[in-house]
Amino acid sequence: xxxxxxxxxxxxxxxxxxxxxxxxxxxxxxxxxxxxxxxxxxxxxxxxxxxxxxxxxxxxxxxxxxxxxxxxxxxxxxxxxxxxxxxxxxxxxxxxxxxxxxxxxxxxxxxxxxxxxxxxxxxxxxxxxxxxxxxxxxxxxxxxxxxxxxxxxxxxxxxxxxxxxxxxxxxxxxxxxxxxxxxxxxxxxxxxxxxxxxxxxxxxxxxxxxxxxxxxxxxxxxxxxxxxxxxxxxxxxxxxxxxxxxxxxxxxxxxx
Amino acid sequence: xxxxxxxxxxxxxxxxxxxxxxxxxxxxxxxxxxxxxxxxxxxxxxxxxxxxxxxxxxxxxxxxxxxxxxxxxxxxxxxxxxxxxxxxxxxxxxxxxxxxxxxxxxxxxxxxxxxxxxxxxxxxxxxxxxxxxxxxxxxxxxxxxxxxxxxxxxxxxxxxxxxxxxxxxxxxxxxxxxxxxxxxxxxxxxxxxxxxxxxxxxxxxxxxxxxxxxxxxxxx
Numbered sequence: 001x002x003x004x005x006x007x008x009x010x011x012x013x014x015x016x017x018x019x020x021x022x023x024x025x026x027x028x029x030x031x032x033x034x035x036x037x038x039x040x041x042x043x044x045x046x047x048x049x050x051x052x053x054x055x056x057x058x059x060x061x062x063x064x065x066x067x068x069x070x071x072x073x074x075x076x077x078x079x080x081x082x083x084x085x086x087x088x089x090x091x092x093x094x095x096x097x098x099x100x101x102x103x104x105x106x107x108x109x110x111x112x113x114x115x116x117x118x119x120x121x122x123x124x125x126x127x128x129x130x131x132x133x134x135x136x137x138x139x140x141x142x143x144x145x146x147x148x149x150x151x152x153x154x155x156x157x158x159x160x161x162x163x164x165x166x167x168x169x170x171x172x173x174x175x176x177x178x179x180x181x182x183x184x185x186x187x188x189x190x191x192x193x194x195x196x197x198x199x200x201x202x203x204x205x206x207x208x209x210x211x212x213x214x215x216x217x218x219x220x221x222x223x224x225x226x227x228x229x230x231x232x233x234x235x236x237x238x239x240x241x242x243x244x245x246x247x248x249x250x251x252x253x254x255x256x
Numbered sequence: 257x258x259x260x261x262x263x264x265x266x267x268x269x270x271x272x273x274x275x276x277x278x279x280x281x282x283x284x285x286x287x288x289x290x291x292x293x294x295x296x297x298x299x300x301x302x303x304x305x306x307x308x309x310x311x312x313x314x315x316x317x318x319x320x321x322x323x324x325x326x327x328x329x330x331x332x333x334x335x336x337x338x339x340x341x342x343x344x345x346x347x348x349x350x351x352x353x354x355x356x357x358x359x360x361x362x363x364x365x366x367x368x369x370x371x372x373x374x375x376x377x378x379x380x381x382x383x384x385x386x387x388x389x390x391x392x393x394x395x396x397x398x399x400x401x402x403x404x405x406x407x408x409x410x411x412x413x414x415x416x417x418x419x420x421x422x423x424x425x426x427x428x429x430x431x432x433x434x435x436x437x438x439x440x441x442x443x444x445x446x447x448x449x450x451x452x453x454x455x456x457x458x459x460x461x462x463x464x465x466x467x468x469x470x471x472x473x474x475x476x
Contacts, residue, residue, distance in 0.1 A: 054378050084386060091384025101379035105397045105474050114393060115383030149476025160379075167383055 003066040005030055005171050005202045006051065011060035013046055020046050021057070022226040028171070031200045035213035035234075038223035039249060044206040047223070048173050051204065052093045053086055064092050065170050091119045094164030095173040098180050100156045102148040108135060108159045109144040112166050120167065134162040138192045154185030158192055165196065172196070174205040178212075190216075210253045214238050222246050262445035269436040276432025277453060279346075283428060284415045284457075287350050291357020291414070292407070298358055299365025300391075313362070320359035325417045328352045333424045349421035353414055360410045361403075368399035401472055408465030412458040419454075429453060 006028040013021035020043045028034055036044040049055040050062055053070040062069045069089050071078050081089070102111050112131035116122040122130065135141040138158040140151070148156050157177055165172060174193065178186040190212050197203060197216050207213050213220055213234065220237045222230040222245075230237060230246050241247045266273060301313045320328070332352040336343055343351060372395055380390040422431035433450040437443050 052382055054381060087381070087384050087386045090381055093382075095379075095382040097375060097379065097382075099373075099375055101373075101375035103376065103379070103394055103398075104476075105401070115385070118389050118393060119384035147475045149474060163379075163383065 002030065004028060004063075005032070005065055006204065007061070007063040007066075008047075008051075009061045009063075011047070011050060011057055011062060013043075013050060013055060013057045020226050021050070023060070024226075024228060026221065026228070026231075028202060028204065030202055032219065033197045033201075033203045033217050034205070034219045034221060035217040036204070036206045036221050036223055037208075037210065037213055037249070037253075038229070042223040043226045044223050045175055048095075048175050048204060048206050051171070051173055052090045052095055054095075056080070064089070067092075087119070091115070091167055092169060093171045093173055094167055094169035095175065096157065096161045096164050096177045098176040100148070100153070100160040100180075102156055102160055102163070104148050107145050107147055108140060108151065111148070111159055112163045115163065115167050130166055131162070134166045135159065137195075138162045139188070152185060153181045154188045157181065157185075157189045161189075161192055161196075165201075170202065172201055172203045174203065174207070176206050176208065178207070178209060208253070210238070210250065222249070258442060258445060261440070262442045262449065265436055265440035265442055265446065266449060269432075269439075272427075272432050272435065273429070276427055276429040279427060279432075280415070280418055280429040280454075281457070283346070283350055283353065283418045283421060283426070284411075287353035287357055287418070288411050288414050290350075290354045292361050294354065294358035295361025296365055298362025299369060302362060302366040303369045304387075317359045317362050320355055321363070325352070325356050326420050326423070328356055329420050329424060345421070345424045345426045349418075349424060349426050353417060353421075356417065357410060357414050360413075361407065364403045364406045364410065365399060368402040369395060371402065372398050401469075401474065404465060404469050404472075408462055411461050411465075415454065415457055415461070 004027045006026065008024055008026040011021050011024040012019065024043075024047055026034070036047060038044050046055055050057045051064070051069065056070065067089065070086055071080055073079075103114065106114065109128065109131045112134060113124070113127040116127035116130060117124060132141060132144065135144050138161055140155050140158050140162070143151060143155060148159070151159065161177070177193070178189050181189065186209070190209065193203070193205070194216050205213070205217075217234045219231060220234045221228055222237065224245055230242055237246070238250065241250060298313055298317055301309050302317065305313060329349055329352040332343070332355075333345060333348040336348060376394055376398070377390060380394045385393065418428055419430040421428055422434065425431075427435075430450055433446050437446045440446070
């Protein structure tokens with residue numbers, strides 16, 4: 001069997017006394033698109049952020065492409081890796097954020113080039129053409145020399161996706177990427193993600209767009225209280241939810 | 257005519273006065289340059305240092321900011337020699353102003369770094385940048401733009417504070433003019449002249465600051 005792109009085993013995470021992840025198991029293979037749904041506070045975003053170690057986790061294993069992220073076992077003890085190692089591991093995944101988080105002092109193309117040049121050591125002219133290619137792909141090439149403040153929310157988010165994906169990550173993480181957008185800009189961003197999914201990109205998404213989760217995912221995971229409540233193919237999860245909690249959640253999310 | 261006399265007196269003493277202006281510029285320039293570099297370090301440690309480091313730097317910064325510059329200058333000149341560090345008046349003065357500048361710049365830098373949204377660091381991490389890469393490519397370029405107006409203000413404060421060095425016998429602009437006054441007895445006119453030169457120096461600093469601010473402003 002091929003190595004899973006993402007393997008999460010018995011993941012636990014607390015914020016002080018509050019345990020927000022209470023033993024998560026999740027495996028993703030090449031090309032899988034998994035959507036995490038659930039009410040706020042259920043741990044979706046935290047789970048996503050543990051994958052690239054924006055949050056440390058206390059117990060369990062997160063492995064990307066067979067490599068444990070952030071920690072190693074050393075004579076029976078769990079040791080955090082060096083910052084340099086962690087930086088290298090983080091570049092194995094790409095992440096798009098709710099608030100885009102573009103670097104405001106750089107043009108769109110420089111935003112995309114930064115990681116290529118600094119992390120991958122790509123020569124400048126090569127980084128430029130890679131960045132240009134991805135900006136083209138997400139439909140903002142014409143705006144490559146604009147600064148984030150000169151772009152619409154939808155354009156900024158597409159640049160942010162290009163910035164992440166230009167690094168050629170093994171896994172893309174999307175954290176509520178349409179939540180901060182005006183309604184009329186949501187679709188242009190979803191279309192980009194859908195397009196990437198068609199291309200076989202492995203993706204883990206946190207989303208409140210139920211229709212989108214239904215359309216794009218190979219699997220949907222419903223989280224409740226730090227655990228996986230229900231998981232399965234979208235058709236099954238959305239059409240015949242097993243638990244009352246999910247039924248209620250879907251009803252409140254106005255999924256038809 | 258007293259104005260004419262003043263002009264003649266200044267002209268006659270133009271070389272010592274120019275020397276004084278040169279010293280003022282040198283003292284301020286060096287203190288601002290070193291103070292800013294040290295201040296960047298202070299700001300960094302105040303923001304990202306561990307608890308022990310932060311406490312130490314916090315005491316350094318609070319102590320220096322809570323002490324009058326005048327006292328600082330006297331302390332650097334008189335006390336350092338007692339503990340075996342022998343600095344000339346000129347060096348001691350620059351040293352004192354550098355410390356003063358560093359504490360102020362440190363606070364400005366800390367404020368600017370803390371004001372940068374956390375998402376910036378997270379985005380940098382997510383593309384695999386190390387801490388120092390994040391600092392130099394993402395955080396400093398934003399923080400430095402942020403601090404520019406306040407930094408310019410601090411720089412002019414240093415130029416003004418450099419007059420205090422006259423007390424320990426450093427012949428900067430003020431003292432060189434006072435030496436002319438002691439010969440020509442035209443105190444009002446000559447003090448006005450000195451004040452005007454200080455104004456010109458600070459005006460140039462402010463104008464340059466504004467210019468740089470406009471140049472590096474992020475389009476939006």
